[in-house]
Amino acid sequence: MNPGYLQISLGQLALAAGLLAVNLGLSFALKLGIERRLVVAAVRMSVQLLLIGYVLEWIFALDHPAPVLAVALAMAAMAGSAAVKRTSHRFAGIYWDSLVSVLGAAFLVSGVAFAGIIRVEPWYEPQYVIPMLGMVLGNTLNGISLGLENFMEGVAERRGFIESQLALGASRWEAAHPEIRRALRVGMIPTINSMMVMGLVSLPGMMTGQILGGVRPADAVRYQVVIMFMIASATALGMFCVVLLAFRRLFDAQHRLRTDRLVVASGSK
């Protein structure tokens, strides 16, 4: 069978690893002291990817929705916790809020896209579901951590102003509204910026991957357009969801601002 692309043998992988001689050479010559970490990172990357390749092959062969869903959930859980790890503040329940938001937004948007737009048959076809959901999750993760970070930082920074509004009779929603808007606005900018320059400054990874795989460029770009719209809407939805959940944690039912529930994350800059 001719798969439409050049297959890479293990020997060729080893040859490619030889390219790292540049990094190792530089590290030795200039005494950068990063050889060990470089080797560990290279080995980890190769092993992780080779393993994932086998796992995916196995899942593709099973042709059953359960393992596809399991992988999707595992990816979502990792995205949810990774989003929180990047923020500089924490509050009790932040991991749940992030997980719920990532899960809800990515699955809802992907579901609509797979079932209603691309019309994947069967609905769980891993060839489409896993890579596309992965991309949506990865970007939703960015949106969620950005939204959370902006909201928490804004609330902490403008605490005095928010409380002065509450003290004059503003409801918690009225007092928090400007912060929520600010967080969402700032959080949407990266998506807009990346759409602006897509195809000009950057050739997106999924599209180049498809082209390498033998897909006609004209078809590959259509997939890219669809995934960008999915990413844009899932990011906005996830961000909106997580900021609302954070709002409910940081502004309690008594219309109080609870910055006492915010702690600075250990290990953040």
Next chain:
Amino acid sequence: MNEALLSAHGLGRRFGERWIWRGLDLAVGAGERVALTGPTGSGKSLLLRALSLLDAADEGEVRFLGRPIEPQAVPGFRAQVVYLAQRPALADSTVEEALRSAFAYSIHKGRRFDRERTVRLLGALGREAGLLGSPAKGLSGGEGQLVALVRALLLEPRVLLLDEFTASMDRDAAERAEGLVRDWLDAEAGRALVLTSHDPSQLDRLATRRADVRGAA
């Protein structure tokens, strides 16, 4: 004594293991002018914040007109019992917009920003109407306190909780601000004041009784 307008019952606040105050009872009757006293760090400001329900107390409760305040009634309560923080926080806008903003809250629906009255209040504080057009961020600490006081008075509260409300003002401005607070108290029977001040003579001028946060009353 009159029926309490605002009262604290067995109020307690702590940081970690240390209680700032505990078992604190305080009753502010209609028409009363109460000075909170106690050394620095005894939690006078914290008590004012607790009375306006901006902080969660660790024990006890605050009542308004003898009744506990339900969560959904908190904005309405705060519209009548206005707390003024020592450091005023105004919006990043003109002074006029900062003064207007509170009238957009649903709890003040039906009320309108009265520009003439605002100008009169500013005049009583020795400020020109032109101040309304200047950016709120550019105000000095004392001017910020003046504007915050005007903003609170425009809402015509029943109780004012003032935390060092003239701390950043010069002598003249502070006297005028005190005069404005007295005018507000005298304008309608039943209005009450709770304040803290580092200036004992200010407490003499404004308060009719004192309550020590360590012993409460």
